[in-house]
Amino acid sequence: MRIDNVPIDLLLKNMLSATGTVLQIFFLTIVLSIPLGFLVALARRSRFKIISFPTRIYQLVFRGTPLMLQLFFFMYGPYYIFDIGFGRFNACIIAFVINYAAYFGEIFRGGIAAIPKGQYEAAKVLGYSKIQTFMRIILPQVVKHVMPATGNEFMTLVKDTSLAQVISVGEIYNVATNAGARYFSTVPLIVAGIFYLVMNTVVEMSFKVIEKKLDYYRT
Amino acid sequence: MLLLAENIKKKFDKENVLEDISMEVKEGEVVVIIGPSGSGKSTLLRCLTQLEQVDAGRVEIDGKLMVDTVDNKAVYADSKTLHEILLDVGLVFQNFNLFPHYSVLKNIVDAQVQVMKRKRDEAKGIAMELLKKMNLSDRADAYPNELSGGQQQRIAIARALALNPKILFFDEPTSALDPELTGEILKVIRNLAQENMTMVIVTHEMAFAREVADRVIFMDNGLIVEQGSPEELFGNSVNQRTKEFLQRYSEN
Numbered sequence: 321m322r323i324d325n326v327p328i329d330l331l332l333k334n335m336l337s338a339t340g341t342v343l344q345i346f347f348l349t350i351v352l353s354i355p356l357g358f359l360v361a362l363a364r365r366s367r368f369k370i371i372s373f374p375t376r377i378y379q380l381v382f383r384g385t386p387l388m389l390q391l392f393f394f395m396y397g398p399y400y401i402f403d404i405g406f407g408r409f410n411a412c413i414i415a416f417v418i419n420y421a422a423y424f425g426e427i428f429r430g431g432i433a434a435i436p437k438g439q440y441e442a443a444k445v446l447g448y449s450k451i452q453t454f455m456r457i458i459l460p461q462v463v464k465h466v467m468p469a470t471g472n473e474f475m476t477l478v479k480d481t482s483l484a485q486v487i488s489v490g491e492i493y494n495v496a497t498n499a500g501a502r503y504f505s506t507v508p509l510i511v512a513g514i515f516y517l518v519m520n521t522v523v524e525m526s527f528k529v530i531e532k533k534l535d536y537y538r539t
Numbered sequence: 540m541l542l543l544a545e546n547i548k549k550k551f552d553k554e555n556v557l558e559d560i561s562m563e564v565k566e567g568e569v570v571v572i573i574g575p576s577g578s579g580k581s582t583l584l585r586c587l588t589q590l591e592q593v594d595a596g597r598v599e600i601d602g603k604l605m606v607d608t609v610d611n612k613a614v615y616a617d618s619k620t621l622h623e624i625l626l627d628v629g630l631v632f633q634n635f636n637l638f639p640h641y642s643v644l645k646n647i648v649d650a651q652v653q654v655m656k657r658k659r660d661e662a663k664g665i666a667m668e669l670l671k672k673m674n675l676s677d678r679a680d681a682y683p684n685e686l687s688g689g690q691q692q693r694i695a696i697a698r699a700l701a702l703n704p705k706i707l708f709f710d711e712p713t714s715a716l717d718p719e720l721t722g723e724i725l726k727v728i729r730n731l732a733q734e735n736m737t738m739v740i741v742t743h744e745m746a747f748a749r750e751v752a753d754r755v756i757f758m759d760n761g762l763i764v765e766q767g768s769p770e771e772l773f774g775n776s777v778n779q780r781t782k783e784f785l786q787r788y789s790e791n
Contacts, residue, residue, distance in 0.1 A: 448653065
């Protein structure tokens, strides 16, 4: 079947396989950048300037420059500097993880800062260790607190995967622009848009469920 | 002596909050600390419960040395001793500071299991016993935000008692409560006093202080101005500052 001269079944087939790439970028970025983001948040809160200041600079650089440039940097930078490369997909993952960890770091930092001092004090007087206090008392409350902002990031990430096309990672947008150019049609782009929307609908509904689960208490 | 504090000094930003405080608490004694806002009452409690570090002084709790002054500098005990001392004391906060993500029961159980390494069933039994005592058996599964301030404070007291502290500190336990809820907390403290619980209570409830205290301490500007039995302080204090303070209070 063709719409506007575009063979739809072939397009869908290509897009579905590109969706695999998008999901890989998405899940790898989430799995790696969230723990890293927590470390960033803790580093930012460090009393030691030698830890907190460089972390702040890192966040400034990676939040302050386009992710697109960062993709180029991790793709081609190593070739110029060390004469080696990570490979297309790895460079893409590295850029996404480092970029998103900077944002998650800021979200988690805010989440941790929002927990009242009294929670730490109550835990301390009850004899909880620092680690127990963080893991049992602070972290669960932080998780609830950062959920809406994290959901936001997840949805942005789904759309940001389209940037991977600048280093020719074969994701949905890449497939769509190629097909659009070949058949001289905007239909592939519209289909791509629908793909992103469907994925983000799943993200949105998942977060709705999680937030509802965390709604058993209020502060 | 259960608690012995000598020449405690504490500065915040070069301002002396605790000028030079010495006090002692005997086992089973109820000591009430009164005084105007900013007189250092809360800071004193926070220093005794390790939430703040003193700049100088000596504190001994249940025979264990918490901090001493060597060459004009406060030197704290090793972390193991400090932890042991921490378990000897309990603190009830003005704002309750319950853990909002834990049910009432878990608020009381968790530290018993995690800190004191009690068996979960044993900890639960102790918690239910305390809830019964606080008249809140039916709220074990509720979350703190579903409770009134007075109920939350009773849970906070139960949470502190669950660890069997030798001495329980109260930092203005009723100041965040409506007058009608204040009564239920005072009743709980009164009952604890009858059970000979050793307590140090910072409060603005003068009538209550007079009734429940074995000894009243009046603090002003980081110093203990006067201390004695409630009759001595409230009845016929000879100290000008104490008189003025109590006068102001009875006028309000």
